Amino acid sequence: MSIDIETASRVAKLARIKVSDDALPALAEEFNNILGFIEQLQEVNVDGIEPMVSVTPMPLPRRVDDVTDGNQQAKVLANAPDAREGFFAVPKVVE
Amino acid sequence: MLDLTYEAPKVKTISGAKSDWELVIGMEIHAQIASNAKLFSGASTKFGAEPNNNVAFVDAAMPGMLPVINDFCVEQAVRTGLGLKAQINLTSAFDRKNYFYPDLPQGYQISQLYHPIVGEGEVLVEMGEGIARRVRIERIHIEQDAGKSIHDMDPAMSFVDLNRTGVALMEIVSRPDIRGPEEAAAYVGKLRQILRYLGTCDGNMQNGNLRADVNVSICQPGAYEKFIKTGDFSHLGTRCEIKNMNSMRFIQQAIDYEARRQIQIVESGGSVDQETRLYDPDKGETRSMRSKEEAHDYRYFPDPDLLPLVIEQSWVDDIAARLPELPDQKKARFIADFGLSDYDASVLTAEAENAAFFEAAAAGNDGKLAANWVINELFGRLKKDALDITQSPIKPEQIGQIVSLIKSDAISGKIAKDVFEIAYSTGRDPAEIVETEGLKQVTDTGAIEAAVDEIIAANPAQVEKAQANPKLAGWFVGQVMKATGGKANPKAVNDIIMTKLGL
Numbered sequence: 238m239s240i241d242i243e244t245a246s247r248v249a250k251l252a253r254i255k256v257s258d259d260a261l262p263a264l265a266e267e268f269n270n271i272l273g274f275i276e277q278l279q280e281v282n283v284d285g286i287e288p289m290v291s292v293t294p295m296p297l298p299r300r301v302d303d304v305t306d307g308n309q310q311a312k313v314l315a316n317a318p319d320a321r322e323g324f325f326a327v328p329k330v331v332e
Numbered sequence: 333m334l335d336l337t338y339e340a341p342k343v344k345t346i347s348g349a350k351s352d353w354e355l356v357i358g359m360e361i362h363a364q365i366a367s368n369a370k371l372f373s374g375a376s377t378k379f380g381a382e383p384n385n386n387v388a389f390v391d392a393a394m395p396g397m398l399p400v401i402n403d404f405c406v407e408q409a410v411r412t413g414l415g416l417k418a419q420i421n422l423t424s425a426f427d428r429k430n431y432f433y434p435d436l437p438q439g440y441q442i443s444q445l446y447h448p449i450v451g452e453g454e455v456l457v458e459m460g461e462g463i464a465r466r467v468r469i470e471r472i473h474i475e476q477d478a479g480k481s482i483h484d485m486d487p488a489m490s491f492v493d494l495n496r497t498g499v500a501l502m503e504i505v506s507r508p509d510i511r512g513p514e515e516a517a518a519y520v521g522k523l524r525q526i527l528r529y530l531g532t533c534d535g536n537m538q539n540g541n542l543r544a545d546v547n548v549s550i551c552q553p554g555a556y557e558k559f560i561k562t563g564d565f566s567h568l569g570t571r572c573e574i575k576n577m578n579s580m581r582f583i584q585q586a587i588d589y590e591a592r593r594q595i596q597i598v599e600s601g602g603s604v605d606q607e608t609r610l611y612d613p614d615k616g617e618t619r620s621m622r623s624k625e626e627a628h629d630y631r632y633f634p635d636p637d638l639l640p641l642v643i644e645q646s647w648v649d650d651i652a653a654r655l656p657e658l659p660d661q662k663k664a665r666f667i668a669d670f671g672l673s674d675y676d677a678s679v680l681t682a683e684a685e686n687a688a689f690f691e692a693a694a695a696g697n698d699g700k701l702a703a704n705w706v707i708n709e710l711f712g713r714l715k716k717d718a719l720d721i722t723q724s725p726i727k728p729e730q731i732g733q734i735v736s737l738i739k740s741d742a743i744s745g746k747i748a749k750d751v752f753e754i755a756y757s758t759g760r761d762p763a764e765i766v767e768t769e770g771l772k773q774v775t776d777t778g779a780i781e782a783a784v785d786e787i788i789a790a791n792p793a794q795v796e797k798a799q800a801n802p803k804l805a806g807w808f809v810g811q812v813m814k815a816t817g818g819k820a821n822p823k824a825v826n827d828i829i830m831t832k833l834g835l
Contacts, residue, residue: 251430251631253432253439290634296639296642297640297641297642298400298401299400299401299402300400300401300402301402302367302403302404304368304374304375305374306369307375309387310383313384313389313392314384319489321486321489322383322485324383324384324485324493325384325434325492325494326492327434327481328488328489329483329489329490330433330434330481330483330490
């Protein structure tokens with residue numbers, strides 16, 4: 238699989254990262270290097286080996302259903318570039 | 333057990349300009365899990381809080397915050413799966429569904445694409461007595477809800493409230509087994525009923541706690557059967573997905589509109605684009621959500637913050653052992669044990685609370701009569717006062733007393749209504765009311781005979797008329813009832829009058 242400039246541009250757009258047109262060829266090249274490395278890894282035979290999801294063999298920790306958090310409107314909004322009447326205010330997005 | 337004697341409903345066809353068309357519908361229901369805290373944080377799920385008050389830093393996607401799953405939410409998904417007779421997957425896992433929207437601060441929704449917690453199940457959707465559609469469930473997975481954007485508070489800005497962000501949802505995905513707008517609404521209704529019986533979702537559609545995405549396509553008669561036989565989707569038309577509907581009425585209207593729109597496109601030589609659409613209830617039409625199209629590349633991948641969710645079979649068995657009786661079973665039992673009609677049993681089992689009330693009222697009584705009193709008198713009265721069954725001023729045992737007073741001929745049906753009214757408004761026991769107010773029906777024939785004799789003696793002209801025309805004997809029955817304050821047994825009165833008048 239190889240990444241062309243158009244694909245690189247699309248991925249950047251989906252990730253909401255602004256990339257200027259002249260930086261795209263180098264970005265596509267970097268993607269291809271990463272994918273090339275992964276292709277090498279795929280040469281390893283892993284038949285019959287269960288995927289390892291974690292290096293620490295432990296179950297998913299679970300929480301009881303108690304309300305232990307929240308009630309911190311001011312803190313939640315503290316970093317917002319714009320907040321009004323308890324809401325985050327963002328440029329209009331409407332369907 | 334599902335009753336296999338149900339017949340499948342007739343498939344709805346819509347006539348186009350050139351031919352008849354059938355509908356094929358699949359649904360994704362998003363049901364909010366009735367938990368106190370969110371799926372991955374300890375913030376409250378309570379509806380109607382101040383904006384951004386029920387928000388933990390996990391929900392606001394602050395850097396470095398890690399999700400920890402709510403055990404109760406997992407249990408509710410399993411309960412729901414068991415309630416839909418579905419396969420429970422002991423190992424499931426979470427994936428990130430990536431898209432950009434202001435009310436999704438993480439930039440991805442944690443969901444379960446590759447390994448959902450619940451697999452295949454089914455729902456029986458009744459469409460009338462003995463008629464039902466069996467809708468297969470493909471899967472149920474757990475995922476996070478998004479926040480809420482408000483667009484009408486400012487001309488240039490949208491306002492975002494993250495209170496709903498991270499609340500646990502179950503997405504219940506059906507197979508394309510639904511064949512018309514009415515079936516779609518009935519399917520939502522049946523799921524809602526089952527979820528409410530299970531207590532896993534409150535089913536409040538108005539608050540958005542139960543929402544539906546509806547996939548609609550059209551096909552020529554016969555094509556669907558080919559699809560079912562082969563599993564090949566090419567027999568069906570291109571589908572459109574109508575997003576986020578929270579009203580049964582709108583679901584029906586949207587499907588109807590969408591089917592007609594697709595028929596018109598195809599019949600005029602065009603082709604339907606697979607796309608996401610929104611229903612506008614004010615205009616009664618669906619329209620394309622073009623802006624969402626590009627975002628449809630979700631780039632799913634396993635969430636590295638969460639280990640696989642492994643549950644024990646013994647835990648699942650324990651949940652299964654604690655399942656309540658579900659609507660289908662309860663209805664069948666009401667018909668078998670109380671001799672109720674299909675209709676009455678459906679009405680009484682619509683809500684678990686109604687069913688429980690009825691059962692308490694019918695205990696040791698005539699079930700059919702108890703059903704009549706609960707459905708006709710009590711439900712009517714509660715509706716008038718805008719009360720639900722849990723607020724009923726009259727207790728089930730008191731309805732039971734009325735039923736047994738009627739059954740034992742202690743009071744007539746007419747008096748029973750007065751007793752009901754007194755018990756309803758004062759909370760007094762019907763047995764005590766009948767005793768204290770002296771409403772007991774007079775079955776003592778001696779007393780009735782005396783009253784009849786008196787009236788016959790006082791009205792010789794009426795006696796003559798009645799003897800000439802027996803239909804007029806009813807006048808005497810009315811007089812005797814009046815004289816006895818309505819307490820005489822009407823049948824006994826009638827018999828005695830007929831004998832005395834020699835009719």
